[in-house]
Amino acid sequence: MEQFFTNSEAVRQIVKGFNLTKTLFVSSILVGEKHTGKKRLISSLFPKAPWVDGRDMSALQEALRVHDELVITHFEQISKHDALDFQHKRIIAIADYIDNVRNVDNLFAFIYMMPPLRERPEDVDYLTKRFAAEAKEILMIDEDLTLDHSRLDLSQNSKTLKKSIFHQVMHQNADAATIEETLYHYFLKSLQGNNGYKEHIHLFEKPLIEAGLKKFGSQLQLSQVLGINRNTLRKKIHEHAID
């Protein structure tokens, strides 16, 4: 059975609602953006219920004929709502969005809205720790990690959160050989035309200057560290549009 964990009060209310009605013959739908944990939540609450994909109408109708309890995924993809008979069944539908509000309103007794991760900061903290630990294990890193929380990407909820954490962990732990190898593969793919040097030099200069400015604070000091003229540095800052 998949475990679902939340610190969010809104999600806890959804769990409470489902727990109160889990023995009743009512139809419920959980609507929310992709990768917000809807499927994991439902499978933890209804571990024994059979699942059917709403995109396969004939499989759905057969499942409705056979089962009294059913989880329907991709409900937003179903267009023939009239063909569905939820009477005297325990139906739990999962949808990424609601297309036809009136039909959903008519079909379901309980309509729950799963909040996206950007509205669940408590869950972001928990998932960040979990994904960071996972990244350390998979990438076999022993050192402690310091994540830049401002660079966590929640645009596609847990999917992009996990991706941005893995990227940060990989970037922070990459040695010179890894960076060289990464650049090698990138150049192998992208080099073309007759201005390749100029087009790709920013890959080296931009992060160098950005990191340098963050580390040393002033342009004067950085120009000394880099061993280049202050005017040259200023020109490059302008060229790469560095703040």
Add this chain to the structure above:
Amino acid sequence: MLSIDFKPFIECDNSPFILFTAQGKIAYLNNAAEILMGYADPKALYDIALAYAPKDYGYKTTTLSLQYDALHFYAITVGYQDEEHICIRLYHQPRLNKPKTLSSDKYVTTDINTLLEANITLFQMINKNELSLLVDQDIPEFKIDQNHFSKLLRKTLHAFRASDSIYISLKFLVGEYVIINGKKEGLIQLKVEANGRYNDEDSAIETLANENHISTAFKEHSITLQIPFIK
């Protein structure tokens, strides 16, 4: 000799009949009027009687629409009994007498408090205002079409989505019954009231309620559902 004392007939007439003194006190009321008094203010009825009284002696019938909870009237007759007394008779609006039957397979023995709690949980995700509850936790389980009834509860509560000072009560109605499948069933009353409410879904609520043999009363600040207690 033929008796012309029709008082016993008035007494058991289905239409409410009330006799007021000149001071607005009730001098007499029949059985139907006693039920009406549970919902209507005697002073308001007296004022109506005065407003629609005939200019002279005699009786005057006026067509007008009056509603007191589930009681709907379409006309009144007002007349002077004598110099000191005025009487009013209210005519019930005819209702479609749909035979109340139910297919038992859809109705499952259910704890209404569980359904109500689940719906309140859902409602409180939208409306964070505090609400007061006065529910009879000892109401035994009775037969409900769980899915249909849950939809009705959701829509009823949704009418109060922006309200505050919400008060929900759930209780047995003593002495009131409904006949379903030829059987006398008790009634449970659920009332939701607040400082105000939306009425955009009233007709949808009424349709859902009718499908469940539930009667509804819509007021500016409240919705009342009377649910048959089917064992």
